[in-house]
Amino acid sequence: MATVVQKNGIKPLANGNLVGHVEKMKQGGDESIAILHTEEQVRGEPVLGVNNSEESKNAVDTLENVEADPSATAAPEESAPEIDIVINNVVCSFSVRCHLNLRQIALRGANVEYRRENGMVTMKIRKPYTTASLWSSGKVTCTGATSEEAAHTAARRYARCLQKLGFNARFGNFRVVNVLGTCSMPFGIRLAPFSEKHQGIASYEPELHPGVTYKLKEPKATLKIFSTGSVTVTGKNLFLPLDMVKM
Amino acid sequence: MTYQLYRNTTLGNTLQETLDELIQYGQITPQLAIKILLLFDKSINNALPSRVRSRLTFKAGRLNTYRFCDNVWTFMLNDVEFREVQEVAKVDKVKIVACDGKNTEGKV
Numbered sequence: 522m523a524t525v526v527q528k529n530g531i532k533p534l535a536n537g538n539l540v541g542h543v544e545k546m547k548q549g550g551d552e553s554i555a556i557l558h559t560e561e562q563v564r565g566e567p568v569l570g571v572n573n574s575e576e577s578k579n580a581v582d583t584l585e586n587v588e589a590d591p592s593a594t595a596a597p598e599e600s601a602p603e604i605d606i607v608i609n610n611v612v613c614s615f616s617v618r619c620h621l622n623l624r625q626i627a628l629r630g631a632n633v634e635y636r637r638e639n640g641m642v643t644m645k646i647r648k649p650y651t652t653a654s655l656w657s658s659g660k661v662t663c664t665g666a667t668s669e670e671a672a673h674t675a676a677r678r679y680a681r682c683l684q685k686l687g688f689n690a691r692f693g694n695f696r697v698v699n700v701l702g703t704c705s706m707p708f709g710i711r712l713a714p715f716s717e718k719h720q721g722i723a724s725y726e727p728e729l730h731p732g733v734t735y736k737l738k739e740p741k742a743t744l745k746i747f748s749t750g751s752v753t754v755t756g757k758n759l760f761l762p763l764d765m766v767k768m
Numbered sequence: 769m770t771y772q773l774y775r776n777t778t779l780g781n782t783l784q785e786t787l788d789e790l791i792q793y794g795q796i797t798p799q800l801a802i803k804i805l806l807l808f809d810k811s812i813n814n815a816l817p818s819r820v821r822s823r824l825t826f827k828a829g830r831l832n833t834y835r836f837c838d839n840v841w842t843f844m845l846n847d848v849e850f851r852e853v854q855e856v857a858k859v860d861k862v863k864i865v866a867c868d869g870k871n872t873e874g875k876v
Contacts, residue, residue, distance in 0.1 A: 624837070625836075627835065627836075627837035628835075628837055630834070630835070631833040632833050632834055632835070632836075633835055633836070634834075634836040634837075635836060635837045635838075635839070636836070
């Protein structure tokens with residue numbers, strides 16, 4: 522997975538600000554550090570987010586920053602645990618701009634499933650390993666890619682598949698709908714006090730979901746924070762989860 | 769209506785050839801032949817699950833493609849090894865067509 526991320530030009534990165542956090546921990550010096558520490562992080566986010574949205578006008582710039590970060594901080598703290606963010610899923614949608622005869626696809630296509638009750642055909646390819654849902658309107662959603670680039674190639678491959686099946690398929694209206702990244706903190710998080718501190722943006726309903734749902738406005742993203750320290754980030758754009766890791 | 773997919777077996781094919789011959793010689797009517805074939809479908813669909821004891825395992829090296837349409841699974845397998853206790857048979861390509869054995873009502 523990491524290699525795919527790297528191919529995209531984005532390195533799995535050590536948490537750039539981690540050293541700072543560790544120092545704060547030393548200042549705090551008691552057991553409630555973990556929570557304090559996370560609060561620090563989360564407060565830090567929006568600011569970083571703003572910075573980054575400015576930067577992301579120039580994507581290369583952002584990448585350079587990202588790459589520069591670990592080198593800046595890697596040396597001094599040898600004990601600093603690494604926090605990698607991994608992009609797990611990229612969902613994109615596109616249109617082939619023609620009507621699709623689902624039955625024809627189901628009968629002649631390869632690696633297809635057509636359950637009429639769902640009203641769509643599910644098609645899979647192995648490289649990049651993704652699943653596409655094809656609707657008769659010509660709209661296609663493709664899930665499972667591990668980078669935006671992979672999602673794009675997968676989407677084009679599905680369009681080509683449909684073209685080979687005899688449809689007048691074109692490739693239009695491609696957009697990344699959702700990006701999911703996960704990372705894991707080297708400490709646990711006490712969710713109840715955490716969500717109390719962040720009322721409004723964080724919601725914690727243990728009966729509905731075991732994690733805190735933390736909604737960010739500025740880079741629009743939703744974080745699910747779990748007591749084990751695992752964090753999942755969903756957003757519309759690949760740079761958002763990457764911003765998160767800089768917190 | 770029961771599955772007609774067993775007509776395309778050795779047993780089914782020979783039955784069809786025989787019936788064709790009998791029709792040609794004028795010994796039975798085509799309607800009777802159709803009736804016989806439907807009866808064959810019914811019997812073999814009953815007999816295969818209840819009377820056949822022999823068991824065979826097979827293992828594929830790779831699932832090339834799969835397809836699911838109208839409640840029928842189609843698998844194209846590569847490098848398949850069929851095994852019946854001691855006997856082993858290797859085949860490069862196998863196509864498997866599988867229908868739902870439980871709810872045969874209302875399906876072809």
